[in-house]
Amino acid sequence: MIKNLVVLGSGSAGLIAALSFRRKLPQIQVSVVRDPSIGVIGVGEGTTPNFPRHLFDYLGIPRKTFYELAEPTWKLGIRFNWGAREHFNYTFAPQLDARLAQLPLPNGFYCDEVFDNLDLSSALMNQGKVFPAQANGCPDIQPWHAFHIENEKFVAVLEKIAVASGVEFIDGRVDDCRRNDNGLKAILLEDGRLIEGDYFIDCSGFRSELLGKALQEPFLDFKKTLFCDRAVVGGWERTEEPILPYTTSEQMSTGWCWQIEHERLINRGYVYCSDMISDEEAANEFRAKNPKVPDDPRIVKFRSGCYQRMWVDNVVAIGNAGGFVEPLEATALMIVCSHVQTLINFIQHSQLAPSPSMRDLYNRVTHETWLDIRDFLGLHYKPDTAMKTPFWDRCREETDLSGIEELLEFYRENGPTGFCRYSLQSTQNDFGLEGYLVMLLGHRVPHQKPYQPTDEECKIWRAHLEANKRKAQGGLTVEEALAYVRDPRWQWHDNPQG
Numbered sequence: 001m002i003k004n005l006v007v008l009g010s011g012s013a014g015l016i017a018a019l020s021f022r023r024k025l026p027q028i029q030v031s032v033v034r035d036p037s038i039g040v041i042g043v044g045e046g047t048t049p050n051f052p053r054h055l056f057d058y059l060g061i062p063r064k065t066f067y068e069l070a071e072p073t074w075k076l077g078i079r080f081n082w083g084a085r086e087h088f089n090y091t092f093a094p095q096l097d098a099r100l101a102q103l104p105l106p107n108g109f110y111c112d113e114v115f116d117n118l119d120l121s122s123a124l125m126n127q128g129k130v131f132p133a134q135a136n137g138c139p140d141i142q143p144w145h146a147f148h149i150e151n152e153k154f155v156a157v158l159e160k161i162a163v164a165s166g167v168e169f170i171d172g173r174v175d176d177c178r179r180n181d182n183g184l185k186a187i188l189l190e191d192g193r194l195i196e197g198d199y200f201i202d203c204s205g206f207r208s209e210l211l212g213k214a215l216q217e218p219f220l221d222f223k224k225t226l227f228c229d230r231a232v233v234g235g236w237e238r239t240e241e242p243i244l245p246y247t248t249s250e251q252m253s254t255g256w257c258w259q260i261e262h263e264r265l266i267n268r269g270y271v272y273c274s275d276m277i278s279d280e281e282a283a284n285e286f287r288a289k290n291p292k293v294p295d296d297p298r299i300v301k302f303r304s305g306c307y308q309r310m311w312v313d314n315v316v317a318i319g320n321a322g323g324f325v326e327p328l329e330a331t332a333l334m335i336v337c338s339h340v341q342t343l344i345n346f347i348q349h350s351q352l353a354p355s356p357s358m359r360d361l362y363n364r365v366t367h368e369t370w371l372d373i374r375d376f377l378g379l380h381y382k383p384d385t386a387m388k389t390p391f392w393d394r395c396r397e398e399t400d401l402s403g404i405e406e407l408l409e410f411y412r413e414n415g416p417t418g419f420c421r422y423s424l425q426s427t428q429n430d431f432g433l434e435g436y437l438v439m440l441l442g443h444r445v446p447h448q449k450p451y452q453p454t455d456e457e458c459k460i461w462r463a464h465l466e467a468n469k470r471k472a473q474g475g476l477t478v479e480e481a482l483a484y485v486r487d488p489r490w491q492w493h494d495n496p497q498g
């Protein structure tokens, strides 16, 4: 019976886990152990729509509090300056896994040439606008948004809410563990204190102190699919640049570069493959592209992959302690929120005493999420035909996409039909078929069913794109929408039940 939960780590993963347990299982005592001298990772700033849902709907954090303290900006999707097209937008609303009522085939069959303004989000992104305007001029805040958020600010906000929710914080460095027949009995701090618990969540970041180090769970490397293993990170104070309502991802000689938009800061990072470019060369290429980046950008090393099992005995890992992939789709916080919800669900259904079969099922479900994301990210690389560098040649030749071979084959034969979903092994991620179709069409991957619409169909299709564009043109910029939600007369409609 779980009565006393110890969370190791107070980065975003540890705090989201601790707060979620307090909120949903208040009968369990929650302590967070962390070492302020190690600190939090300090990167991780793009999110997906399950993140606001987790904060506001699941945890019941009032929007007003969150907006005031965390100062997020909105993200409608990712603009890929990437591949055979000049750019394409991956939005959080269905662009391709959808069909107009007046047309016979799904949208994907109509965008061989023009893959733009397919939905309102994409049109808003193209116009540099974040939300359409209501009749009274106020932003019509749509559910299909995520946030850009500064990691350290976010952690500070969560910590404040966690303290108010009764989470106990213990400062100290974990040095060792004590075990019993159920797994871990206690963690031992450097100063000799023993912190006992009957269930442990390892959120110690890349150090994976409990799952990786203490329990020695084997790590599954994704290096056959994802070749990048470092990032050079830097940013600058915003001056005249407008706040864009999306993350930008663009190809570089040996990887790709993100741009994330905060209100006062622009955050940039170049994710690269250290086998094929030195840190110094990567930093030089990064600075040449971003002259405003300071002279000493930070280098962050990582390995893409996950532990074989996330839950071993009475220890479960969440966040970077359990697995990590490069931030190409900002998946880390998405997985944190989704796995925390799954875990709490499993523990609730087990009446706080989870059985081995419940644990095995959790491991199967979470493992599938990681494999799905590995393959989805791999699909950003392999179909590229634009970049002619040794790194991109290698991506085309060597990226292992055997996990989605059935989908790729079905797409080749049948094009962007919604039936492609039946060739996916699992649907354990938030991207779904939409994500795969955006990558396949964004890269203009050829298929054997090109469609020639009639003149009438072309007219309907063009009118649809034009209507999205016109509505977007009348929308609000991020700056304008922020001014509205900060006005004392603005009212959020929260669900206080969480």
Ligand SMILES: Cc1cc2nc3c(=O)[nH]c(=O)nc-3n(C[C@H](O)[C@H](O)[C@H](O)COP(=O)(O)OP(=O)(O)OC[C@H]3O[C@@H](n4cnc5c(N)ncnc54)[C@H](O)[C@@H]3O)c2cc1C
Residues within 6 Å of the ligand: 008, 009, 010, 011, 012, 013, 014, 033, 034, 035, 036, 037, 038, 039, 040, 041, 042, 043, 044, 045, 046, 047, 151, 172, 173, 174, 175, 203, 204, 205, 206, 207, 209, 231, 233, 269, 300, 302, 318, 319, 320, 321, 327, 330, 331, 332, 333, 334
């Ligand atoms: C280059 C890069 C870019 C990223 N971009 C994104 C993004 O855009 N979107 C996204 O969702 N994610 C992104 N991430 C991932 C993101 O950083 C993490 O999802 C998120 O911040 C969670 O981190 P964490 O809580 O697991 O670990 P951390 O923030 O590293 O926290 C670890 C915690 O463990 C504690 N700790 C560790 N060892 C000990 C010990 N021995 N004793 C006591 N305490 C200990 C530390 O004190 C700290 O509190 C990015 C990551 C990298 C590397």
